[in-house]
Amino acid sequence: MYRPGDRVVYTASKHSRHPGPRAEQLTPEPNGEGYFYDVRKYWLVRAVQPDGMLVVVTRRGKERQVSAADERLRPARWWENLFLRSRFPRTPSNSAPDSQDRSDIDQGGRVAAGT
Numbered sequence: 001m002y003r004p005g006d007r008v009v010y011t012a013s014k015h016s017r018h019p020g021p022r023a024e025q026l027t028p029e030p031n032g033e034g035y036f037y038d039v040r041k042y043w044l045v046r047a048v049q050p051d052g053m054l055v056v057v058t059r060r061g062k063e064r065q066v067s068a069a070d071e072r073l074r075p076a077r078w079w080e081n082l083f084l085r086s087r088f089p090r091t092p093s094n095s096a097p098d099s100q101d102r103s104d105i106d107q108g109g110r111v112a113a114g115t
Contacts, residue, residue: 001068001075002045002048002054002068002075003045003048004045004046004047004048005044005045005091006044006045006075006076007042007043007044007045007075007076007080007081007088008042008043008044008045008054008056008073008074008075008076009040009041009042009043009073009074009075009076009077009080010040010041010043010056010066010070010072010073011038011039011040011041011072012038012039012040012041012072013036013037013038013072014036014037014038014039015034015035015036015037016034016035016037017033017034017035019035019037020039022039022040023035023037023038023039024037024038024039024040025037025038041058042059042076042080042084042087042088042089043056043057043058043059043064043088043089044056044057044088044089044091046063048068049065052067052068052069053065053066053067053068054066054067054068054073057089058089059087059088059089061089076088
């Protein structure tokens, strides 16, 4: 079902005294010390393993493994791809190029002759 390069949305359950602005389904603790809540995570599938696990990459570049059958994981909807594009990690095709050898560029920023 999933392929490398697919955008996915994972609903993570969290617990904190101070939920962030993207918190959903807020539920206070019985004694009022904190909250249980959900946060949507926007990930990119890096690899699909033969055992059904997905290797996903977060917006900050961390890799996670999650089961493709996890009910908290789903493909991104078309409107999420369109309107929430900035929340997903950048795809390899539109990311900045890797650091390159700059030995062919002189101090003025020009490409040296013969290259």
